[in-house]
Amino acid sequence: xxxxxxxxxxxxxxxxxxxxxxxxxxxxxxxxxxxxxxxxxxxxxxxxxxxxxxxxxxxxxxxxxxxxxxxxxxxxxxxxxxxxxxxxxxxxxxxxxxxxxxxxxxxxxxxxxxxxxxxxxxxxxxxxxxxxxxxxxxxxxxxxxxxxxxxxxxxxxxxxxxxxxxxxxxxxxxxxxxxxxxxxxxxxxxxxxxxxxxxxxxxxxxxxxxxxxxxxxxxxxxxxxxxxxxxxxxxxxxxxxxxxxxxxxxxxxxxxxxxxxxxxxxxxxxxxxxxxxxxxxxxxxxxxxxxxxxxxxxxxxxxxxxxxxxxxxxxxxxxxxxxxxxxxxxxxxxxxxxxxxxxxxxxxxxxxxxxxxxxxxxxxxxxxxxxxxxxxxxxxxxxxxxxxxxxxxxxxxxxxxx
Numbered sequence: 001x002x003x004x005x006x007x008x009x010x011x012x013x014x015x016x017x018x019x020x021x022x023x024x025x026x027x028x029x030x031x032x033x034x035x036x037x038x039x040x041x042x043x044x045x046x047x048x049x050x051x052x053x054x055x056x057x058x059x060x061x062x063x064x065x066x067x068x069x070x071x072x073x074x075x076x077x078x079x080x081x082x083x084x085x086x087x088x089x090x091x092x093x094x095x096x097x098x099x100x101x102x103x104x105x106x107x108x109x110x111x112x113x114x115x116x117x118x119x120x121x122x123x124x125x126x127x128x129x130x131x132x133x134x135x136x137x138x139x140x141x142x143x144x145x146x147x148x149x150x151x152x153x154x155x156x157x158x159x160x161x162x163x164x165x166x167x168x169x170x171x172x173x174x175x176x177x178x179x180x181x182x183x184x185x186x187x188x189x190x191x192x193x194x195x196x197x198x199x200x201x202x203x204x205x206x207x208x209x210x211x212x213x214x215x216x217x218x219x220x221x222x223x224x225x226x227x228x229x230x231x232x233x234x235x236x237x238x239x240x241x242x243x244x245x246x247x248x249x250x251x252x253x254x255x256x257x258x259x260x261x262x263x264x265x266x267x268x269x270x271x272x273x274x275x276x277x278x279x280x281x282x283x284x285x286x287x288x289x290x291x292x293x294x295x296x297x298x299x300x301x302x303x304x305x306x307x308x309x310x311x312x313x314x315x316x317x318x319x320x321x322x323x324x325x326x327x328x329x330x331x332x333x334x335x336x337x338x339x340x341x342x343x344x345x346x347x348x349x350x351x352x353x354x355x356x357x358x359x360x361x362x363x364x365x366x367x368x369x370x371x372x373x374x375x376x377x378x379x380x381x382x383x384x385x386x387x388x389x390x391x392x393x394x395x396x397x398x399x400x401x402x
Contacts, residue, residue, distance in 0.1 A: 003190040007178060008033035010051075010195045015149035021089035023153040033193060034150070038158040040191050047071050049167040049181045050154055051195035052146040054118045054203050054223050055174035055355065056181050057086070057164030058189070059154070065131035068163050072133070074188055077170040082136040082263060083163040084120050084204070085143045088155035093143060096161060098126040106209050106216060106243055109236035110229065116147035118204040118223025122262060134163055135262075142263045144204050150195035166203065167192075173271045173358040173390065176201050180359050201352035202382050205229070206263045215244045217252065219263050221382035223351075247381070271355070271390040273362035273369065275315075279391035280372045282324055286396035294398050295327040302334060305368070311335040315361030315369035317354075319344045322372055324397055337364050347379035354383055358390065 014027035025031040037048050045067035047060045058075060060067040062085045072079060087093045090111070103111070107121055125141035135141050143161075146152055155162050166174035167181045167189075175181045178194035185192075205222035207229070209215075216233070218226060230245050237243075246252050286292050293301065302314060316338040318325040329336055339357040342349035361369050371387050374380045388394075 002187050005182060005186045005189055005192060007182060007192045007194050008036060010034065010150045010193050012051075012149040012195050015153050017149075017152065021091075021152075021156065023149075023156050025153065030150075034153055034157050037154055037191055037193055041067075041154075041158055041162075042160070044190070045070065047074055047189055048154075049175075049178075049185065049189055049192040050151055050164070051148050051178070051193060051198060052086075052151040052164070053148040053198060054146070054200045055176055055198055056167040056178065056192075057151070057162075058167040058185075059086070059162040059164040061158070062086075062134060062161040062163035063129065063131065065133050068131060068133050071163060071165065074185065075165065075168070075170045077165065079133070080136045080260065081165075081170075082138060082142065082261065083134050083165055084206075084263070085130075085134065085141060086151065086155055086162045086164050087143060087145050088152045089145070090115075092155070092161055093145070096123075096126070096129055096141070096143065098124050104209060104214075105237065105240070106214070106233060109232055110207065110209075113232040113236070114224050114228075116145040116152060118144075118147070118200050118202075120144040120204045120206045120220075120222075120263070122206070122208040122210055122219075124210070136260070138260070138262045140208075140210065140262050142206060148195065148198075150193055154193065171270060171272055173273055173355045173362075174203060175359070176352070176355050180356070183359075183363070197352075197356075199352065200348075201355060202379070202386060205382070208262070209243070214241070215246055218245065218247045219257070219261075221247065221385050223382070225378045226381060227378055250381075271358070271386045272392070273358050273390070275362055275366055276368045276393070277358075277387075277391045278368065278370050278393045278395055279387055280324060280370050281394060281396040282399055283373045283375055284396075290396055292396045292398040295324050298324075298395065298397060299328060299331050299334070309367060313337060313364075313366045315339065315364070315366035316372075317341060317357045317361065317369060318372040319350060319374055323399055324372060328370075337361055337366050344374060347374065347377070347383065350374060351379040351383050354386060 206220040
């Protein structure tokens with residue numbers, strides 16, 4: 001089915017919330033846009049794209065299996081890839097949880113510190129309330145409370161928790177602007193709420209704190225850093241045993257959860273534009289026996305690529321301080337398209353610009369994209385998680401000769 005996609009403007013600055021999480025909206029246009037989106041969601045049971053602080057989401061009423069199924073068909077999303085439910089208040093969260101379930105101390109601390117915000121928590125799922133299509137038949141459900149005023153207000157006005165993965169075709173880079181959504185899903189959805197660029201730019205951090213050992217497992221790094229979670233737990237549980245914070249694929253592996261994921265972003269390749277992406281490793285130590293070409297050798301390799309277009313158009317996604325970019329840009333034969341992510345001293349800025357960089361270079365018609373590695377600290381952990389999933393190839397570059 002083809003739609004005439006309508007884009008409705010919203011002003012996030014015109015929205016505030018009282019103690020009971022009820023929205024107050026001073027802009028008539030924003031109120032009208034939110035009410036129109038709410039009616040569309042509830043009357044047609046078809047998804048709406050809306051801004052969150054992380055990325056733009058594709059929302060549908062979470063407690064309606066038919067509506068949630070349309071998210072999967074619109075995105076081309078595999079059915080075994082579960083969805084995150086978004087709520088506007090803690091009372092809405094409680095309405096979704098099993099009767100008599102008590103939040104663990106660690107969850108109470110994380111909710112107090114990071115909600116509303118880019119943190120998703122895994123909870124026991126009540127099958128009498130949560131459709132199995134949301135959880136991919138798992139006994140747990142992922143829930144978060146977004147901090148973006150437009151997202152939270154839409155949930156509150158609809159008086160319905162909303163299931164919402166990123167608003168893009170499955171496997172593509174997540175959209176951080178309304179125009180990204182329109183370029184990808186225009187004609188496939190009926191309505192996009194335009195609330196401007198997303199502040200965080202990467203999906204939420206997903207936490208599983210349901211294990212008997214009490215430790216916190218980061219299933220997907222994201223907008224809340226590991227360091228921030230560790231600090232919050234240390235401050236909130238002073239005098240009590242402090243849970244360890246374990247990162248999937250860094251501190252532990254779980255083959256079962258990778259094959260049957262309990263949360264998005266674990267099993268399938270994600271975040272890939274329509275052109276090949278190569279990760280340039282310039283920070284980490286290469287495995288034994290792996291070749292490490294200099295930038296000059298890398299240039300020779302690029303020029304011998306099987307892509308026949310001349311001149312070759314190459315996108316560079318690099319930090320401001322990039323040494324390798326400076327060297328590559330000296331070559332006049334290749335047509336370079338550089339997108340500077342920001343300074344290494346501000347990884348949050350790099351995170352905010354990553355997906356926009358991939359989508360911008362793709363729109364500029366480059367033949368391939370080179371993305372330079374950054375240290376996996378603070379937001380860098382989530383950034384490199386996304387880049388590794390987007391990249392089809394990895395190349396360790398020798399900078400010692402420069």
